[in-house]
Structure formats: C-alpha cells, structure tokens
Amino acid sequence: DTGVSQNPRHKITKRGQNVTFRCDPISEHNRLYWYRQTLGQGPEFLTYFQNEAQLEKSRLLSDRFSAERPKGSFSTLEIQRTEQGDSAMYLCASSYAGTTEQYFGPGTRLTVT
C-alpha cells in the first residue's frame, strides 16, 4: 500500500528559472490537491483536480503557476520565472470524490536563491 508520493523532495533553483514538481496520488483516488506551506503557517490551498479536470484555482495561483493532471493519475505543478517569494513547501494531497479526508504526500521543499 503506497501513499501519496512527491518528487523531488527538495529543489534549489535560481530566481528566474522554471521548476516542475510531480505528485503521484494514492491509486484510485480521483481527487488531487495542491497546497503551499510557508514557515510557521498551515498549508494554503492552490488548486484541485477531479480526474483530469481542474475544478478550482486559488487566487494564490498566479499566472506563473500551472498545474496539470493529463491522464487523471499523476499531476505536475510548474512554476515559471521563479521568485524568492515562491520558496515554500509544496504539498500534494489526494482523496476520493465526495469524501473530506485528504491524505498528504511528504512535500517538495523549494528554495529560490
């Protein structure tokens, strides 16, 4: 039984570079969520998918951010032209549609220098 996995676990990039993170949800979970967490704060919702469809996006998700879930399984989150303010832990979670329990992966720690 595998939980939610995320890769890479850590990413250091220079300002202005593009980065892409991957999330593999619990198999058969049809909902997948992205959250961002900064130091001393709780996770903040970014976006979520039900199967392939992106159903909601937060205002936190600027136009430099894009998320995809092309086959309704894994998802990618891309940040273009990274800024220092993008430094954070990016968390992925998954659930069955219609249920509230969301199960989180270990996160990807992004540091923008």
Place this chain on the structure above:
Amino acid sequence: GQQLNQSPQSMFIQEGEDVSMNCTSSSIFNTWLWYKQDPGEGPVLLIALYKAGELTSNGRLTAQFGITRKDSFLNISASIPSDVGIYFCAGRSGANSKLTFGKGITLSVRP
C-alpha cells in the same frame, strides 16, 4: 477570507500529561479535521469529524466538533515523546473541496 485560529503557538508538557488544544473560526464549517506534521514531512491525518457535537477517538487522541460548528477540540492523553510535532486543525465549509488550515500548535513533550 476564512481563518482558523489556533493558540497558543507552542505548548510544553511533561511526558504522561494530558493536553488539550482548540481551534476556532468566525465561520461555520461542516467538517473538521486534525492533522499532525513532523519537520520536513507532510501532514498526517489524525481524526475527522462530520457532525456538530460529534466526539471521536483514535487511540489516545479524542476530538470534538463544537456545537456551534465554529470550533473543534483535540485532546491527547498520557502524552509520550513521539507526540512531539505540529498539530493543525482544518475545516471544510459548504460545497468546497478545499481545506482551510489553522497556523498550527507546536507541541513539545519533556521526558
């Protein structure tokens, strides 16, 4: 926007003691969840609550969904060193799928 309030920011207890923490909101939530997060890891779901007044246990953990639907409580009994971590409350309101999180309470357990 909606906010969940957790205070104090940190709690220090002696091993074996019980500890209670609460979470309040100015808005109504129809589901409350409690998560624990260790450094460098993702949050782990502890307990989910679905009805006002509901009391649910998971081992040494007990959580309650407040009657007003604007608060929730988590109690940890007979604390042990591995209870150390950050405890987050999270709520879901209306038909939203997203969770709104509090800022978390850092729990330290002295042996």
